């Protein structure tokens with residue numbers, strides 16, 4: 162099993178460039194099969210989750226070539242039975258339900274997986290696609306779906322689910338007539354998917370607001386597209402910069418997308434300097450405590466909750482962290498306690514009492530962002546920390562240790 166060995170206490174200085182967003186790329190890859198023409202995607206980091214999605218597309222019959230971080234997808238679909246093991250390694254595999262229905266009116270799909278952060282039901286996906294006319298059955302642990310012709314409808318989401326909004330949007334672009342999604346998710350990744358689909362010829366209005374209107378078209382065409390920078394990768398390096406005693410410039414960021422993170426940094430007394438597509442973060446040993454409540458965008462992102470908690474463990478006072486999106490997203494807390502953090506957990510609320518220093522320990526990453534939080538904690542801690550379970554981290558952070566080394570951190574991957 163691979164692990165990281167991190168010697169803490171090194172000051173981090175320099176510049177790091179954020180990659181395109183995993184959570185924007187995965188839906189785009191799933192959606193790429195709704196045309197028969199080639200799709201060109203630029204600046205694609207070969208993360209583990211992205212490799213798995215490509216493997217699934219190849220299983221369906223697509224040709225996928227990768228040259229210089231540009232992916233060329235020739236979306237032939239010859240196989241609509243995707244009840245294969247790797248589907249459950251990804252949450253975003255559920256988006257193939259919408260895209261396969263749009264492309265070939267029928268699919269057999271394994272259940273999705275993804276980070277172990279809660280029960281993660283798919284009822285909103287099923288409800289939405291059923292409204293568009295699909296017949297969907299759960300059968301011995303897989304999903305069977307078919308439709309004669311997808312037809313536009315008005316769909317109200319009980320919760321602004323990112324994935325359900327994306328799934329319905331993908332299916333609706335080739336449906337007959339108009340689809341309206343009410344209480345839609347407004348996350349930048351949803352807008353990015355809408356922009357990608359529009360570049361293929363889809364007619365989508367209102368993405369980024371809570372009402373999205375989609376007018377079905379008959380056919381989609383080839384597109385060349387660069388997904389948005391990863392706001393969570395940016396936020397993770399921002400936290401690293403704040404607690405590791407130096408200063409880091411993070412480039413290729415969309416400032417608007419990281420506003421909720423910047424707002425919290427300012428409350429914490431952390432100096433940030435915004436550029437056009439860059440943000441510079443200066444470390445301080447006088448971090449003020451703050452309260453965090455995770456919410457749908459533009460609220461504070463749940464994917465940043467764990468990294469932010471690492472920061473609050475060394476704040477000068479008491480912070481409260483409320484996780485409202487996923488019921489089991491505190492798996493990092495037990496590991497931070499091993500490092501001397503003072504955190505009390507009560508259901509979805511964590512009370513974090515700042516301590517002076519964290520100390521090294523033997524840790525296990527149990528999910529992606531929780532794993533990144535442990536790396537940050539280890540970088541600022543006294544002594545040498547060992548982190549197992551780092552395959553979770555590789556799902557979402559491209560060249561993580563290479564970047565940390567270039568900033569002056571001491572991190573080794575032991576294979």
Ligand SMILES: CC(=O)N[C@H]1[C@@H](OP(=O)(O)OP(=O)(O)OC[C@H]2O[C@@H](n3ccc(=O)[nH]c3=O)[C@H](O)[C@@H]2O)O[C@H](CO)[C@@H](O)[C@@H]1O
Pocket residue numbers: 184185187252253279280281282283284285286287320321322323324325346348350463464486487488
């Ligand atoms: C691959 C990807 O893009 N993952 C992101 C996506 O996950 P994902 O799309 O799975 O997240 P959702 O927005 O769907 O989930 C939000 C909440 O809705 C619930 N829910 C969702 C669907 C459903 O059918 N029924 C239901 O009850 C979930 O259990 C959760 O409590 O958005 C999350 C919220 O920003 C992020 O943390 C994930 O990193």
Ligand SMILES: C=C(OP(=O)(O)O)C(=O)O
Pocket residue numbers: 184251252253274275276277278464529530557
């Ligand atoms: C939870 C995440 O991913 P997924 O939805 O793929 O599990 C994440 O990116 O933080």
